[in-house]
Amino acid sequence: MTLKKIVYVILDGLGDDALEPLGGRTPLEAAATPNLDRLARDGRNGYVTTVGEGIAPESDIAVFAILGYDPHEHHTGRGPLEAVGVGVEVNDGDLAYRVNFATVERDGDGWAIVDRRVGRDLSSDEARALADEVQRNVKLEGATFDLRATIGHRGVLVIRADNAKLSAEVENSDPAYGREGALGVAKETFDNHVVHVAPVAGHENDPAAQLASRLTNEWLRASYEVLAASDVNVKRESRGKLAGNFVLTRDGGDHLPDLVPFKKRFGPEMGCFVEMPVELGIARLTGMGIVDAPAAGPGGVREQYDAWAALALDAIDGYDGLYIHIKGPDVPAHDGDHEAKIKSIEEIDSIFFGRLLDSLDLSKSIVAVTADHSTSCARKAHTDAPVPLLVAGAGVSADDVTSYGESASRNGALGHLKGPEIMPNLVALAKS
Numbered sequence: 001m002t003l004k005k006i007v008y009v010i011l012d013g014l015g016d017d018a019l020e021p022l023g024g025r026t027p028l029e030a031a032a033t034p035n036l037d038r039l040a041r042d043g044r045n046g047y048v049t050t051v052g053e054g055i056a057p058e059s060d061i062a063v064f065a066i067l068g069y070d071p072h073e074h075h076t077g078r079g080p081l082e083a084v085g086v087g088v089e090v091n092d093g094d095l096a097y098r099v100n101f102a103t104v105e106r107d108g109d110g111w112a113i114v115d116r117r118v119g120r121d122l123s124s125d126e127a128r129a130l131a132d133e134v135q136r137n138v139k140l141e142g143a144t145f146d147l148r149a150t151i152g153h154r155g156v157l158v159i160r161a162d163n164a165k166l167s168a169e170v171e172n173s174d175p176a177y178g179r180e181g182a183l184g185v186a187k188e189t190f191d192n193h194v195v196h197v198a199p200v201a202g203h204e205n206d207p208a209a210q211l212a213s214r215l216t217n218e219w220l221r222a223s224y225e226v227l228a229a230s231d232v233n234v235k236r237e238s239r240g241k242l243a244g245n246f247v248l249t250r251d252g253g254d255h256l257p258d259l260v261p262f263k264k265r266f267g268p269e270m271g272c273f274v275e276m277p278v279e280l281g282i283a284r285l286t287g288m289g290i291v292d293a294p295a296a297g298p299g300g301v302r303e304q305y306d307a308w309a310a311l312a313l314d315a316i317d318g319y320d321g322l323y324i325h326i327k328g329p330d331v332p333a334h335d336g337d338h339e340a341k342i343k344s345i346e347e348i349d350s351i352f353f354g355r356l357l358d359s360l361d362l363s364k365s366i367v368a369v370t371a372d373h374s375t376s377c378a379r380k381a382h383t384d385a386p387v388p389l390l391v392a393g394a395g396v397s398a399d400d401v402t403s404y405g406e407s408a409s410r411n412g413a414l415g416h417l418k419g420p421e422i423m424p425n426l427v428a429l430a431k432s
Contacts, residue, residue, distance in 0.1 A: 003267075003268060003320050003321075003430045003431060004364055004365055004366050004393070004394045004395070004429070004430045004431075005316050005319075005320065005321055005322075005364060005365040005366070005430075006268060006270075006320065006321030006322070006365070006366050006368070006426055006427075006430050007312065007316070007321065007322055007324070007356070007360065007365060007366070007367045007368070008321060008322065008323050008324065008368045008423075008426065009324045009325075009326065009367070009368070009369045009370075010063070010066065010323070010324065010325045010326065010370060010371060010372055011326050011328065011329055011345070011348060011369065011370075011371050012059065012325065012326060012327045012328065012329060012330040012371065012372055012373075012375075013329050013330025013331075013333050013334075013371065013372070013373060013374065013375030013382070014028060014329045014330075014345070014370075014371035014374070014375075014387060014388075015028070015371050015373065015374030015375070015383075015385050015386070015387040015388065015406060016028065016333060016338075016341070016374055016375065016376055016377055016385075016406070017374075017376045017377070017378050017379070017383070017385070018406075019338055019377060019378060021338065022338065025405075026405065026406050026407075027329070027333075027338050027341040027342045027345060027377065028345055028388070028404070028405050028406060029403075029405040029406065029407065029408075030338075030342055031342045031345040031346045031349070032346055032349070033345060033346065033349040033403075033404055034349065034350075035349050035350070035353035035354055035357055036349050036353060036369065036390070036404040037402070037403045037404055038357075039353075039357075039367060039369065039390050039392040039404065040390045040392070040401050040402065040403055040404040040408065041398065041401070041402050041403070042392050042396075042398055043367075043390050043391050043392025043393065043396045043398060043399075044390070044391050044392070044396055044397070044398070044399050044401075044412060044413045044414050045388065045389065045390050045391075045399060045401040045404070045408065045409045045411070045412025045413070045414060046388075046389045046409060046412045046413070046414025046415050046416065046417055047386040047387065047388055047389060047406070047409040047410055047412070047415075047416055047417070048066070048370055048386055048387050048388075048389050048416075048417045048418070048419055048422065049384070049386050049416070049417075049418055049419065050062045050065045050066055050371075050372060050373055050387065050418075050419035051065050051071060051183070051373075051419060052072075052384075052418075053384065054384055055180070055183070055185055055384055056185055056186040056187075056188070056373070056381065056382045056383050056384045057183075057185065057186070057372070057373050057382060057384075058078060058177065058184040058185070058186060058251065058373075058382065059276070059278060059279070059330075059372050059373065060075070060078040060081055060082075060098075060184065060251070060278045060282070061075055061078075061183050061184065062372035062373045062419065063278070063279055063282050063325070063372055064282065065418070065419030065420050066370065066372060066419045066420075066422055066423070067262070067282070067286065067323065067423055068262075068265065068266060068420050068422070068423030068424060069259060069286070069420065070420045071182075071183055072181075072183070074257050074258075074259060075182045075183060075257060076168075076182055076253045076254075076255055076256065076257045077096070077168050077182050077184075077251050077252050077253020077254070078098045078184050078250070078251035078253065078278060079095070079096030079097040079098050079156065079157075079158075079168070079251055079252050079253045080096045080253040080254075080255065080256050080257070080281070081253075081257075081277075081278050081281035081282055081285070082096070082098045082150070082156045082277045082278050082281055083096045083156050083158055083281070084256065084280075084281035084284055084285060085150075085156075085276075085277030085278055085279070085280035085281030085282075085284070086148050086150055086156055086277050086280075086281075088146055088148055088156055088158055089158075090158060090253075090255070090256055091160075091255075092165065092254070092255045093160075093161070093164075093165025093166055093208075093254060093255070094158050094159070094160045094166065094254065094255075095158065095159045095160075095166040095167075095168055095170075095212050095215075095216070095252055095253075095254055096156065096157070096158045096168075096252065096253050096254075097156070097157045097158075097159075097216075097249040097250060097251065097252045098154070098155075098156065098184075098249075098250055098251045098278070099147075099154070099155045099156065099157045099247050099248060099249050099250070100116055100117055100153050100154060100155070100174065100247070100248045100250075101117075101118050101122055101127055101130060101149075101153045101154075101155065101244035101246070101247055102114075102115060102116050102117065102118060102153070102174075102244070102245075102246045102247070102248045103115040103118050103119070103242040103243055103244065103245060103246065104194060104224070104245060104246040107193065110193055110194055110196065111193065111194040111224070111246060112192065112193055113175070113192045113193060113194060113246075113248075114242065115242055116174065116176060116248060117152075117153045118153050118242050118243070118244040119241060119242045120152070120153065120331075120335065121241060121242075122152055122153045122236075122244050123152070124149065124150075124151055124152055126232050126236070126244065127149035127150075127152065127153060127154075127155065127244065128149045129230075129232050130149065130227060130230055130232050130233075130244055131147045131148060131149040131155060133226055133227070133230050133232075134147050134223045134226050134227065134247070135147050137226045138219065138222040138223050138226055139222075140159070140215055140218060140219060140222075141218075142161060142162050142163070142215075143159055143160060143161045143162060143215050144159075144160050144162070145157060145158065145159045145160065145219060146158045146160075147223075147247070150276075150277045151275075151276065151277070153244065154276075154277070155247070156277065157219075157247065157249060159212070159215050159216065159219065161211060161215065164207075164208065164211055165208055165254070166208055166211060166212040166215070166254055167199075167203065167206055167208035167209040167211075167212050167254055168182075168212070168252035168253050168254040169199055169200050169202075169203035169206060169208075169209045169212075170197050170198065170199055170200060170203075170209055170212045170213045170216065170252060171195055171196075171197050171198055171199075171200060171213075172184075172195060172197075172248075172249060172250035172251065172252075173194050173195050173196075173197050173216070173220060173248050173249045173250070174194075174195070174248035174249060174250040175187070175190040175191055175192060175193060175194070175195050176190055176381075177250045177251065179200060179251075182253065184250060184251040186381050186382040186383075187381075188379055188381050188383070194220070194246065194248065196217065197212075197213045197216045197217050197220070197249070198213050199212075199213055208254075212252070212254075216249060220246075220247065220249070223246075223247050224245060224246055224247075227243075227244065227245040227246065227247070228243070228245045230245075232244070233245055256285065257285060259285050259286055261286060261287035262286040262287055262288055263287060264287075266423060266424070266427050267320075267427055267431075268319075268320035268321050268427060268430065269289070269319050269320045269321075270288045270289065270319060270320065270321050270322065270323055271288060271289035271290070271291050271315055271318065271319040271321075271322050271323070272288045272289065272290060272291060272322065272323040272324070272325070273291050273293040273308055273311070273312065273315075273322065273323070273324045273325065274290075274293075274323075274325045275293075275295065275325065275326070275327045276325075276327060279325050283323070288323065289318070289319060291311060291312075291315045291322070293307070293308055293311055294307050294308075301328060301344075301347060302347060302351055305326075305347060305348060305351040305352040306351050306352075306355060308324070308326075308352060309351070309352045309353075309354075309355035309356040310355065312324060312356060313355075313356065313359050313360065316360075316365075320430070321426075321430070325372075326348060326352065328344040328345070328347070328348055329341050329344045329345055329348075329371075329375070330375050331344075332344060332377075333375035333376065333377050333380070334375060334380055334381070335380065336377050336378070336380045337377065338377040341377060362392070362393045362394060363393075363394055364394055365393050365394060366391065366392070366393040366394060366395075366396065366426060366429050366430055367390075367391070367392050367393050368389065368390065368391045368392075368422070368426055369389070369390050369404070370387055370388065370389040370390075370422065371387035371388070372387075373387065374386075374387055385406075386406075386409075386416070387406075388404060388405060388406055388408070388409035389409065389412075389414060389417065389422065390404055390409075390412075391414065391425075391426070391429070395429060395432055396429065399411075399412050399413035399414075400413075
């Protein structure tokens, strides 16, 4: 049996709230998206709660879900996924965190957070230089660590005790994210101070969690002293920019998830285009083929989206399907910039989907488009709001929906799905 090709496109943070400046529309509904609207009109539509009611998911658990792996069953923390994504080894009992470089001010014995992302203008080169300084100059008694800067303000930290195993049952030092078991959950409101790391409730007497907390707090204090004195930050401040003088930790994990490879679980051989380390880590752990897709260069995202579409059209011949994750809409939503989010959506529609749909044979392919989560411009945070889903192509009959958007999706024939239900349905369509 010949499988239809699957082109599964995730637009990060696409969903949003209805906004008064947009006449009660969301950025997606306000954007000019003729290509996405055509797919919605020719296919079937629905809406998806990616992880669970009341959960404002981070990208890691949301990606697990929309790839068909229930994060409540399989997830072991974002930190190990990020580490795998950048090639840092994680063994059982190592403590791996996702981290952000941040800007703080001393406040008594602690730190008040000025900006959790250093104004979003810390370059990857600056972050690497800061990470290298910390790596050279911070020492932990009875432990070692590996700090890697990844993209912009983001990074990975792995702490390894010399003669003991560490537990990830500890609090985030980043107050913007909470924990529900191993799941990281975005908070809408929080006290904007660095959290003193302690074992989570129920693990107060666990020696592995106590040791993990102590080492994390020691590392945070020591790295702050190094970063506060760094020439990189002195130069940034002389230019009127914020200093990247702190590293916020969150979403720790103390072992890798045990995942059935995607092909064994679902059947198709999938390739992937991803931008961020966490997505790359998930792709590697699920055995997907990695397509070496370019990041934004001098030509910006317009050039990147054109190149991604061209590569997708070429790469699809080597796989049964492609998982394509585009970061674009999420970043301006975190900044509360709905106009920039509209622009991002329109660029993706006109450049990426315009080129893709000009050449993709929809008589032999299925295209699905959704998001990993909603990111609210009004609230500048991930929310638990459902995201729109469209499925079009070979063998997919049209419903009555004529545009792609949050409100229209509620009237689609696919109805309300859970994140892990998407992939089995796409595979069934590909086989039909």
